[in-house]
Amino acid sequence: MQKSISIFVGGTAKQVLPTGSNPGVAEQLFRNLANSGFVLTNNPNSCFLLSINHDRKAYSRFIRSGGSAKNAILIRREPQAVHPIQYRRSVEVKYGLVLSPGATSGIQKRKVPINTPYAISGNPNSLSFSDLSIKEVLSMPGFQNLFTYNDWQKRRFFLSLIASNKVSPSKHENYSLRRRIVGSYGKRIEVFGQYWGASLASKIALRLRVAVYSLKSGYVPHLKSIYGDLFHNYRHVNELIDDKSLILRDSCFSLVIENDSTCLTEKLFDAFFSGSIPIYFGPELSQYGIPQSLFFNLNQNFEINLQEIQELKDFEIQARLSAIIAFISTENFFEKWSDEYVFASVAEEIRNYISANSNLK
Secondary structure, eight states: OOTTOEEEEESSSOOOOTTSSSOOTTHHHHHHHHHTTOEEESOSSSSEEEEESOOHHHHHHHHHTTOOGGGEEEEOOSOTTTOGGGGSHHHHTTOSEEEOTTBOHHHHOOSSOOOOOBOBOSSTTOOOOOSBOHHHHHTSTTGGGGGSHHHHTTOSEEEEEEOOOOOOSSSSOSHHHHHHHHHHHGGGSEEEOTTSSOOHHHHHHHHHHHHHHHHHHTOOOOHHHHHSSTTOOOOSEEOOOSOHHHHHTTEEEEEEEOSSSSBOOSHHHHHHHTTOEEEEESSOGGGGTOOGGGOEEOOSSHHHHHHHHHTOOHHHHHHHHHHHHHHHTSHHHHHHHBHHHHHHHHHHHHHHHHHHHTTOO
């Protein structure tokens, strides 16, 4: 392979090339590609385009500079609830290679799906994947204690939810489910995140930003989803936190509701690594090989979930905790889910694709 092949890095996700001072949303991927001899650049006059989420402007700049659809690569890091336009067939055909880490098998349509690249980051709004590696966390003094019943029962919060009160341009979203549960059971859940207690002006500004962004991307927003119970006031909520792991490690159970039901993100694994037993709603986890013994499924009647976890025996709780620590401690978990491994696999696929098509331009 020629070592002078240039890749124009674009997309809507905030990212910093390896020469930057701060890591970005695909830091491990960029490092792998740079170490393979590719020249990653902000110049659209390049051999290939690598778009981290679809961006019409970046794509148009690449095509106007002589690029072609066959030379364009799309990595979808945002689910449909956040960036729905990039899941349309009309966008997919603009790229020669489309990769969707963490998406359901129905979206990926691959024999071997690409898993969510997981890295531990304390800040829920941080794009940094450099806080601590999975193996460093597993070897931390006292980490194993998070999974013992004696320590677990001393936690401050019985049940917590860490999620912002967002809205989606798409009707395929789970934000409304979060609002429904917080609205009905807020007194029994410790809720942390942005916009739950925001002023009306702040909530209107959020909806305008989402709508404008959606329209600029070429997607007409779903009005009911954008509205998102605008005038509902949520009480008994907490301010945004700087380090979500501090809350999760002080929570016996965590309510984990994915952005939508087509993509698995970091939320479930954050709970696992904090020894907080998840009550989960999102994509079916069996397709990812995640055992049922690690979590509870969210029931349509949330009262049933609350009763179920309140009636758990000590040995049943310990069995869940032991199953979680056993699952995340294996080499198999690291090789399937760590950002280091997943992005190395993605980089290899990109290398192979470019090697097969580098004579196209």
